[in-house]
Amino acid sequence: MAAVKRITKELAEFSNNPVPGVSAGLASEENVFKWNVILTGPPGSPYSGGVFTLNLTLPQEYPFKPPTLNFTTKIYHPNVSNDEKGSMCLGILRSDSWKPSCKIAQVLEMAAGLLKEPNVDDAVETSIADEYKNSPDSFEKTAREWTRKYAK
Amino acid sequence: MSAATSFNFSVIVIPSAARSNAANLDFPTLNQSLSFALEVSSPSDFQTLYSQDSKGGNTFKGLLYVPDLESTDPCDNHELVPRNATRKSNLPMDDLKLIAYAPLITQHCSRQYMYSAENDNVAAFIFYGVPSKYSNHTDPLQGEDYPFEYPVYYLDGAIGQPLMNKLADYSANMSEVYNGFNLTEAGYDIRDYARIYAVISTRNTNPMPGLWLFLLVVVAVLLFIIGASSLLMHLFQFHYRRSLRRRIANGEVDLEGLGVGRITVPREFLAKFPLYQYVAENGGQTTPPRQKAQPDTTQPTSREEGRKKDKVKIPGAVVVKEGVSIVIPATISTERKSKGKEKAKDKPKSPTTNTNTPNTPNTPNTPNTPQPPEMTEVSTSRGLTLASPTSTTPSSKSRSSPRVQSPATSTPQLGTLTPPIATPPPHARGYHQTSCPICLDDFIHQETTVRELPCLHIFHPECIDPYLESQSSLCVLCKQSCLPKGYVPIRLTNAIVRRERLLRTVRERSREVAAANAAANGGSESGGIIWRWRMRRLRRQEQDLVGRQALVRAGRGHYGERARGGGFGLGPQYREHREVEDVVRPRWRETMDRIFPGFR
Numbered sequence: 001m002a003a004v005k006r007i008t009k010e011l012a013e014f015s016n017n018p019v020p021g022v023s024a025g026l027a028s029e030e031n032v033f034k035w036n037v038i039l040t041g042p043p044g045s046p047y048s049g050g051v052f053t054l055n056l057t058l059p060q061e062y063p064f065k066p067p068t069l070n071f072t073t074k075i076y077h078p079n080v081s082n083d084e085k086g087s088m089c090l091g092i093l094r095s096d097s098w099k100p101s102c103k104i105a106q107v108l109e110m111a112a113g114l115l116k117e118p119n120v121d122d123a124v125e126t127s128i129a130d131e132y133k134n135s136p137d138s139f140e141k142t143a144r145e146w147t148r149k150y151a152k
Numbered sequence: 153m154s155a156a157t158s159f160n161f162s163v164i165v166i167p168s169a170a171r172s173n174a175a176n177l178d179f180p181t182l183n184q185s186l187s188f189a190l191e192v193s194s195p196s197d198f199q200t201l202y203s204q205d206s207k208g209g210n211t212f213k214g215l216l217y218v219p220d221l222e223s224t225d226p227c228d229n230h231e232l233v234p235r236n237a238t239r240k241s242n243l244p245m246d247d248l249k250l251i252a253y254a255p256l257i258t259q260h261c262s263r264q265y266m267y268s269a270e271n272d273n274v275a276a277f278i279f280y281g282v283p284s285k286y287s288n289h290t291d292p293l294q295g296e297d298y299p300f301e302y303p304v305y306y307l308d309g310a311i312g313q314p315l316m317n318k319l320a321d322y323s324a325n326m327s328e329v330y331n332g333f334n335l336t337e338a339g340y341d342i343r344d345y346a347r348i349y350a351v352i353s354t355r356n357t358n359p360m361p362g363l364w365l366f367l368l369v370v371v372a373v374l375l376f377i378i379g380a381s382s383l384l385m386h387l388f389q390f391h392y393r394r395s396l397r398r399r400i401a402n403g404e405v406d407l408e409g410l411g412v413g414r415i416t417v418p419r420e421f422l423a424k425f426p427l428y429q430y431v432a433e434n435g436g437q438t439t440p441p442r443q444k445a446q447p448d449t450t451q452p453t454s455r456e457e458g459r460k461k462d463k464v465k466i467p468g469a470v471v472v473k474e475g476v477s478i479v480i481p482a483t484i485s486t487e488r489k490s491k492g493k494e495k496a497k498d499k500p501k502s503p504t505t506n507t508n509t510p511n512t513p514n515t516p517n518t519p520n521t522p523q524p525p526e527m528t529e530v531s532t533s534r535g536l537t538l539a540s541p542t543s544t545t546p547s548s549k550s551r552s553s554p555r556v557q558s559p560a561t562s563t564p565q566l567g568t569l570t571p572p573i574a575t576p577p578p579h580a581r582g583y584h585q586t587s588c589p590i591c592l593d594d595f596i597h598q599e600t601t602v603r604e605l606p607c608l609h610i611f612h613p614e615c616i617d618p619y620l621e622s623q624s625s626l627c628v629l630c631k632q633s634c635l636p637k638g639y640v641p642i643r644l645t646n647a648i649v650r651r652e653r654l655l656r657t658v659r660e661r662s663r664e665v666a667a668a669n670a671a672a673n674g675g676s677e678s679g680g681i682i683w684r685w686r687m688r689r690l691r692r693q694e695q696d697l698v699g700r701q702a703l704v705r706a707g708r709g710h711y712g713e714r715a716r717g718g719g720f721g722l723g724p725q726y727r728e729h730r731e732v733e734d735v736v737r738p739r740w741r742e743t744m745d746r747i748f749p750g751f752r
Contacts, residue, residue: 002615006591063590064619064628100628101589 003062007032010104022108024056033058037069037108041151042116046143047075050151054088054111056104066098069111076139076146078118078129089124090114155200156305158193159278160351161216161315163322166244168343177213177249182346186331186338188318190311197311201279201291203303203354212276212303212352214251215243216319219268227261232282232313234320240272242323244345251350252277253319255286256306262292270300276352277304280312305352315348322348382747389749392649400640405652407633407640417620417634425634427613430600433582583610589629590615607632646749 011032014024021042027034035056041047052073059065071086081087090110092102123129131139163182181189192198217238221228229235232255243250252269256262256279269277277300279292292304307315321330329335329346336342399405407415583602587594588611595602595610602610603617607627619628625635 002591009592061623064623096631099589101592103592 003058003060004032006063007058007104013103014105014108017105019105019109019112021112024104024108027055033060033062035104037111039112039115041147042112045116046140047077047115047147047151050075050147052115052151054086056108058104063100063102066093066095066102067104067107069093069107074146074150076128076143077114078120078123078125078132079114081124082128087124088114089122091119091122155203155354156198156303156352157355158191158353159198159305159307160353161188161190161192161318162349162351163187163189163346164215164349165326165340166345166347168244168341168345177215177349181349182335183338186334187346188321188330190315190318192307192311197308199306200354201304201306202293202298202300210354212251212350212354214249214275214350216251216253216278216315216348216350217243218254218316218319219252219265219272219274221261221264221268225261225264227257227264230255230257230261232257232286232316234317236323237316237320238323238347243347250274251352253280253316253350254278255280255282255312255316256289256292257282257287259289259292259294266292266300266304269302274302276302278307278312278350278352279304280307280315281309282313283309303352303354319348322346378747385749389646389649392653393644393646396649396652397640397644400644401637403637415625415635416622417625419621421635421639422617422620425606426604427601428604428610429598430595430602430610431582432586432595432597433584585610588612588615590619605634606636607634646745 011026018024021040022037024035024037026032027036035058037054037056039052039054041050041052050073052071052075055070055072056067057070058067069088069090071080071088074082074086076082079089081089088111090107091097092099092107092110118129118132120129120133128139131142162184164177164179165182166177166179215238217240218233220240240250250269250272252265252272252274254262254265254277262279266277298304318330323329326332326336326340326342326344326346332346335346340346396405400407583595585595588602589609590611593612601613603613604610605616605627607630609627609629611628616628620634625633627634
């Protein structure tokens with residue numbers, strides 16, 4: 001099975017060459033399609049000090065279909081839906097811009113980058129995006145509070 | 153019209169005492185062995201001369217008699233009519249039902265009989281034919297409008313004359329009638345009346361009354377209208393389908409963008425995409441590239457065929473086959489290695505050198521290729537840049553290239569005079585891609601077999617083939633369609649035509665709305681009432697269209713697809729809605745759609 005082969009390869013590559021601030025591994029040994037990801041809040045951001053767990057789900061059609069990223073830790077972020085799913089909206093994860101040449105490591109790198117710098121144009125939570133744009137102080141305050149509350 | 157079907161004549165006995173129920177003539181018929189009975193049912197024995205629309209019953213019943221004429225009338229006492237034939241005066245009562253009976257002698261006599269019968273209020277009149285020495289006409293009125301209310305029938309003379317004689321037999325009292333003695337012996341009263349009773353059965357010859365005919369006409373007209381409009385609609389739909397097919401073939405419509413299900417690459421097209429042995433772009437560090445360029449000799453013909461059929465014109469492909477050695481001389485390749493690194497990435501891919509020759513877009517094999525080959529410097533280093541003709545068309549270039557290539561590369565002094573050389577195909581130059589984007593395995597130089605798509609991206613055939621065959625027709629890297637231009641991979645249905653039209657209106661309207669918005673922002677908001685009203689209408693339409701756009705886009709099932717005006721979860725909702733609409737359609741709607749494809 002081509003998908004399993006590629007995912008295994010990517011997993012090996014990732015463990016040899018980890019992305020800073022990101023640790024990832026299979027959720028269970030027998031299923032390569034589910035990964036557990038842990039992001040550490042980048043210093044200097046309102047999420048610093050927080051530890052965020054995510055589920056990375058790879059479709060059976062991987063790498064032709066994009067993976068999905070869900071935050072299991074609640075986070076106050078314009079690009080993460082504020083519901084029990086916690087779906088993360090990444091430009092490269094949209095199926096029309098997804099390319100099979102894109103690797104999981106790159107996806108995780110982008111996710112880590114979004115913690116540092118939210119992308120307002122691609123926001124899921126428009127109200128948080130507005131707050132981030134118009135009153136960054138109050139956004140930062142809430143984000144910090146949520147990080148302290150949920151991500152420690 | 154009520155035409156006679158049969159005549160029945162029999163003898164009935166009317167008791168002299170009977171008065172009350174006499175009008176119905178509900179009396180027993182005499183035993184046939186004692187009297188007489190006659191049935192005439194052969195159509196050749198009678199005719200219907202005049203008949204009125206039947207009022208009530210289909211039979212005429214009455215006692216047979218010969219109408220009285222004026223005693224001065226020459227027709228009276230005619231030798232054909234026995235003196236003692238039953239007359240009105242021989243009948244027991246006045247108010248009995250009667251059927252007149254007379255020979256058809258002259259027209260005058262017939263008419264006299266009929267007037268007399270009219271006075272007697274008969275139920276019907278029966279004429280019978282007579283030998284031609286008395287008369288030769290069979291129509292008592294001969295063309296005049298029929299003035300009477302009773303029907304008139306005609307009996308053949310061979311039956312009619314004996315019947316007249318019988319009528320004479322049954323005119324007197326019981327003792328004097330035919331076989332009278334036996335009848336009185338049999339118990340009939342001598343004062344009773346034995347008379348001939350006639351029953352004329354008719355049938356309706358007009359089974360289709362006017363109302364039914366009218367209804368039938370109405371139904372026929374309706375059917376015709378339905379059929380005609382259905383035909384018209386089908387014609388229109390056919391026309392729309394054909395024009396959509398034409399536009400798809402012209403490349404004006406993006407089929408994948410229509411979201412009409414999965415478009416895949418059929419196996420026969422897939423087989424035509426060339427397979428090459430992978431050649432690294434800078435892979436031949438020691439060997440000159442021309443050796444790499446040598447096509448795999450096991451299947452060169454099929455490759456060439458495939459290219460031609462695909463209309464992916466790669467002029468260089470011919471060159472490769474005929475004389476690979478001329479493509480890139482060894483000396484140049486070493487040159488390239490030294491200089492290639494700095495210049496390659498952003499240079500146009502013309503091997504002819506000329507940075508000022510804008511032939512890049514003309515070379516058909518390098519459209520939008522994301523990996524520019526590093527061949528540019530080949531001739532730059534040799535000073536060929538100067539004045540290659542820029543006006544040559546791509547076709548002339550590609551045609552002439554095989555012939556002139558050799559001098560162009562080997563004798564650089566002539567460069568100014570020779571037309572530019574077509575770009576050699578990537579497999580001759582070496583590929584920019586180093587690994588398969590799907591499995592991420594590296595291609596091995598001169599070993600791996602790669603599938604080259606029309607967009608010139610390469611993959612392992614085992615990686616890309618199943619995807620193109622079952623998932624999509626787009627290259628996974630550049631999203632360019634792998635199907636040949638003009639190929640319509642799906643059966644175009646009316647639904648697709650509708651969807652395409654909807655999408656087109658959506659795009660047009662959103663442009664219109666955008667223009668209107670721009671105008672509103674630019675101009676003063678305090679325009680007239682009409683202007684403001686138009687703006688409001690346009691905005692409303694825009695909202696509606698955005699919703700519909702989401703509906704259309706939802707068909708493609710993107711993860712995270714968001715409608716502009718809606719929320720995050722709009723896509724799936726709309727998709728569900730659409731599926732419900734498409735799948736659970738009642739049968740009558742389906743039939744309706746089949747008959748009237750234009751409604752909806």
